[in-house]
Amino acid sequence: MKKYLTISEMAKYAGVSRRTLIYYDQIDLFKPAKIGENGYRYYGIDQYFELDVILLLKNLDVSLEDIHLFLKNRNVDYVLEGFMRQKQKVDEQIKKLNVIRGSLDNYIERYTTLKNFDLESITLSFRESESFVISETIENFDDIDSVQIYGRFYSSVDSSDLFSGYPIGFLVDGSAFYQENFHAAPYRALVKIPEDRLHLYDKQRVVKRPAGTYVSGFMKDEIHHINTFNNRFRNYLKKNNLELNGDIWELLWQDETTSEYPEDQVFEVLIPVKQSQLNNLDSPSIEMIG
Incomplete structure (x- = not known):
C-alpha cells in the first residue's frame, strides 16, 4: 500500500499549485512528512486532513498568520471565537464595500447626467x-x-x-x-x-x-x-x-x-x-x- 504522495499528487488533490505547497513548507505552515534523498517532498496520506483545514480557513479569507494559530489551537472554543472575529472583519468589509458601491452608483449617475x-x-x-x-x-x-x-x-x-x-x-x-x-x-x-x-x-x-x-x-x-x-x-x-x-x-x-x-x-x-x-x-x- 502506498504510504506517501508526491508534491504533484498532493497538489492535484488539493486543487492548488506545487508552488503553493512549496511556499507553505517554507513558512512552516504545511510541511511534507519527509524529504527524500533526491530532495523531493513527500506527504503522508493522513496529511490530507490537515490540508483540508488550511483550505477551509483560506476559503474563509483567514490570513496565513491566523491559520498558523488555528492549527496550534484546534478546539471548539478557540475556533468559535476565531470564526466570530472573522465574521466581524467580513461585516466591516461589506460595510466598506457598500459605501464604495454607493459612491460608484453616484458617479455613474453623475457622468450619465453629464453626457446628456x-x-x-x-x-x-x-x-x-x-x-x-x-x-x-x-x-x-x-x-x-x-x-x-x-x-x-x-x-x-x-x-x-x-x-x-x-x-x-x-x-x-x-x-x-x-x-x-x-x-x-x-x-x-x-x-x-x-x-x-x-x-x-x-x-x-x-x-x-x-x-x-x-x-x-x-x-x-x-x-x-x-x-x-x-x-x-x-x-x-x-x-x-x-x-x-x-x-x-x-x-x-x-x-x-x-x-x-x-x-x-x-x-x-x-x-x-x-x-x-x-x-x-x-x-x-x-x-x-x-
Missing part, C-alpha cells in the same frame, strides 16, 4: 433640501490663500463624503447675481453630507440648501459661455416674472476626473426664485426633481 446635459436648456423645478459642510470664504481662486483654504477644508471632510460621487458645490451670495459675472464673485466650497452623517460635523460648518423652486442650467467654465449663460438666466427670470429668492448654488458636474482642461469644467447653477409682485403674468410650469 444641454447648455441651452433652463429648467424651473422644485428641489428637495440638501445639507452641506461649508468652507471659509474664497476671494480669488488663483491665489495662494485659496489653495490653503481648500487644503484645510478638504482635509477636514471625511473621505467617504468627499468622494461620494456627488458633485462638489459652491455657494455665492445672492447679491452677486446682478454683477457682470457672478461666477467670479467670492464663494465658499461645499460638500454634500447625508442626513445620517451630519452629527460628525460641527453644526456651525453645516449649511442647508432650502427646499423650494429653483431656476437651473448648465454652463462651461469659459468666459464666452459664462457671459451667454448670465444673460440667458437674467432674461429667463424677467420673461417669466421671477425674482431672486436667496443665494446662488453651483455644482461642479465635470471636473478633472473626466477632462484635463479647466475650461471643460461644467457647472450647474441653481438660483432660488419666487414669483415677482411687479407683474401678473402667468406662472411657468414647475418640474419636480427629488
Whole structure:
C-alpha cells in the first residue's frame, strides 16, 4: 500500500499549485512528512486532513498568520471565537464595500447626467433640501490663500463624503447675481453630507440648501459661455416674472476626473426664485426633481 504522495499528487488533490505547497513548507505552515534523498517532498496520506483545514480557513479569507494559530489551537472554543472575529472583519468589509458601491452608483449617475446635459436648456423645478459642510470664504481662486483654504477644508471632510460621487458645490451670495459675472464673485466650497452623517460635523460648518423652486442650467467654465449663460438666466427670470429668492448654488458636474482642461469644467447653477409682485403674468410650469 502506498504510504506517501508526491508534491504533484498532493497538489492535484488539493486543487492548488506545487508552488503553493512549496511556499507553505517554507513558512512552516504545511510541511511534507519527509524529504527524500533526491530532495523531493513527500506527504503522508493522513496529511490530507490537515490540508483540508488550511483550505477551509483560506476559503474563509483567514490570513496565513491566523491559520498558523488555528492549527496550534484546534478546539471548539478557540475556533468559535476565531470564526466570530472573522465574521466581524467580513461585516466591516461589506460595510466598506457598500459605501464604495454607493459612491460608484453616484458617479455613474453623475457622468450619465453629464453626457446628456444641454447648455441651452433652463429648467424651473422644485428641489428637495440638501445639507452641506461649508468652507471659509474664497476671494480669488488663483491665489495662494485659496489653495490653503481648500487644503484645510478638504482635509477636514471625511473621505467617504468627499468622494461620494456627488458633485462638489459652491455657494455665492445672492447679491452677486446682478454683477457682470457672478461666477467670479467670492464663494465658499461645499460638500454634500447625508442626513445620517451630519452629527460628525460641527453644526456651525453645516449649511442647508432650502427646499423650494429653483431656476437651473448648465454652463462651461469659459468666459464666452459664462457671459451667454448670465444673460440667458437674467432674461429667463424677467420673461417669466421671477425674482431672486436667496443665494446662488453651483455644482461642479465635470471636473478633472473626466477632462484635463479647466475650461471643460461644467457647472450647474441653481438660483432660488419666487414669483415677482411687479407683474401678473402667468406662472411657468414647475418640474419636480427629488
